[in-house]
Amino acid sequence: MSNSEKGPVREAPVSLTECGAALAIEQVPDRWTWLILREMFYGVSRFADIQTDIGIPKSVLSGRLAQIVENGLAKKEAYRDGSARTRYAYVLTQKGRExxxxxxxxxxxxxxxxxxxxxxxxxxxxxxxxxxxxxxxxxxxxxxxxxxxxxxxxxxxxxxxx
Amino acid sequence: MSNSEKGPVREAPVSLTECGAALAIEQVPDRWTWLILREMFYGVSRFADIQTDIGIPKSVLSGRLAQIVENGLAKKEAYRDGSARTRYAYVLTQKGRExxxxxxxxxxxxxxxxxxxxxxxxxxxxxxxxxxxxxxxxxxxxxxxxxxxxxxxxxxxxxxxx
DNA sequence: TTTTCTGAGTTTGACATTTGAACTCTGCTC
DNA sequence: GAGCAGAGTTCAAATGTCAAACTCAGAAAA
Structure with a gap:
């Protein structure tokens, strides 16, 4: 990257509230959220699969999935495995895929x-x-x-x- | 992205320990670390400047900077502001810049x-x-x-x- | 010489989050 | 109508975060 080199930079040229990167970080703020999204990219979409794949506590996964859905990165979709009861899968939205x-x-x-x-x-x-x-x-x-x-x-x- | 669509994916094709993304996430695991790196990209390098720019508690900044240096993303460089005593700036390494x-x-x-x-x-x-x-x-x-x-x-x- | 100042921390103690284990809830299938 | 399995929720202990107060170093002022 590049900027003019006259003395040290004392503050960022773009404030946190205007910076797309900073705003993005608010929606993907931690390790678990990143790892969950990684799973979803690979197509892993079920609660239990994600849980065992990355070793996240269920309670944390539950909370993170809620945030992810709330931020519009994924949506909860019904699926039916064979003849079993309806369950839910978490699949990326366009926003999430991007x-x-x-x-x-x-x-x-x-x-x-x-x-x-x-x-x-x-x-x-x-x-x-x-x-x-x-x-x-x-x-x-x-x-x-x-x-x-x-x-x-x-x-x-x-x-x-x- | 793309993979073959025969049934749901039950686990990621690449394990956490082999996945570059997962390993990268370990080195930049949280919001604060991201925001600190953002500051460094913009050339903000001093403890106090980073602190006020992103509003991070000093105790947390201190810890995060230590991790960032330990992971080789930045290094602590001496500088001298006018005739004042030697102080330290945190500047990205090649690894960090990339x-x-x-x-x-x-x-x-x-x-x-x-x-x-x-x-x-x-x-x-x-x-x-x-x-x-x-x-x-x-x-x-x-x-x-x-x-x-x-x-x-x-x-x-x-x-x-x- | 002692005091003051300032950047860069560390310490403190209240508060919040994370963890892993145990428990619950739901609706199939046997 | 008992068992099962996926998807949670609840709990207490451990860990992490926060803001404020404190420390430390060395240059400069008094």
Whole structure:
């Protein structure tokens, strides 16, 4: 990033109430909320599945899901597993889905700086199969989210795409 | 995003310990840490400046800064304001600076979904002056961070760039 | 020399949140 | 009508947060 270098900066040029980043942080304020959203990106949508996958206490999960729904990041949808009674799944809304670049940027950063360059998920352009990443692009130059394809790299898993 | 749609996903394809995003979240786990990093991106580096800018209790700031330094996101640098005694500033390392795409993606999302499209910061390509954004790009197609220029949009502020 | 000032903390004690375990509620299926 | 399972709620203990008061270092003023 860049600004003029005349003396130390004594305050942010954009206040907390006007800064999109600060406002976004209010809606995704903590570790658990991030991890829950990560699960939802992967398509994990049920209370118990999320709970065991990330090891969150049920009481906390319950509260976080309520916030997530209230903020419009996900919605509670009825589903029926076989002939069992109606249950609920939490699925991302458009607003929630559009957090994907944030999560992916986070992943890219973690892969580079914590995993020393090893990535557990490969991202490609669904049409061409070419690898993609998150980065700075001229306005209008980004690929739409719906062209993004992801495949786990290493461990034999059940999610795959074609 | 995309995966095959045969039944609900019951667990994430990438475990917490292998997922770059999950590992990244461990290093930036909460609201305060995000807000502190936001300050540092803007160049605010002094304890007292960060403290009053985001309204964090000193005791919490002290702890968070220690974590941030320990995780290698920033380093504590001596500085001397005029002839006064040596003091310390917290400045981002390369690792910390490379969180920029995450913060900017967050900002972009907040501007779109919380501020209804109004942005307080305009991002441009430093060489051409053309507007840029964060998005999905073919590998190798992203602009390097050092070409990024940001200018506060509206409020008469002291940070400017040319 | 002693005092004052200021940035950068630490300490304190009241308050809030998180945790894990146990409990509840609901409506199928046996 | 008993058992079961998913999705919670409730509880007490541990942990974290907050605001205010206190400490510490060293330069400068008195």
């Amino acid at each position: 957090l994907a670049p944030v999560i992916l940027a986070l992943m890219q950063w973690g892969d580079k700086h914590i995993k020393d360059g090893e990535s557990a998920l490969s991202l490609t352009d669904k049409r061409t199969g070419n690898p993609v990443k998150i980065g700075i692009v001229p306005k209008g130059g980004a690929l739409p989210l719906r062209w993004l394809n992801y495949t786990p790299v290493d461990q034999p898993s059940d999610v795959k795409d074609g | 969180l920029a795409p995450v913060i900017l993606a967050l900002m972009q999302w907040g501007d779109k979904h919380i501020k209804d499209g109004e942005s307080a910061l305009s991002l441009t390509d430093k060489r051409t002056g053309n507007p840029v954004k964060i998005g999905i790009v073919p590998k190798g197609g992203a602009l390097p961070l050092r070409w990024l220029n940001y200018t506060p949009v509206d409020q008469p502020s002291d940070v400017k760039d040319g």
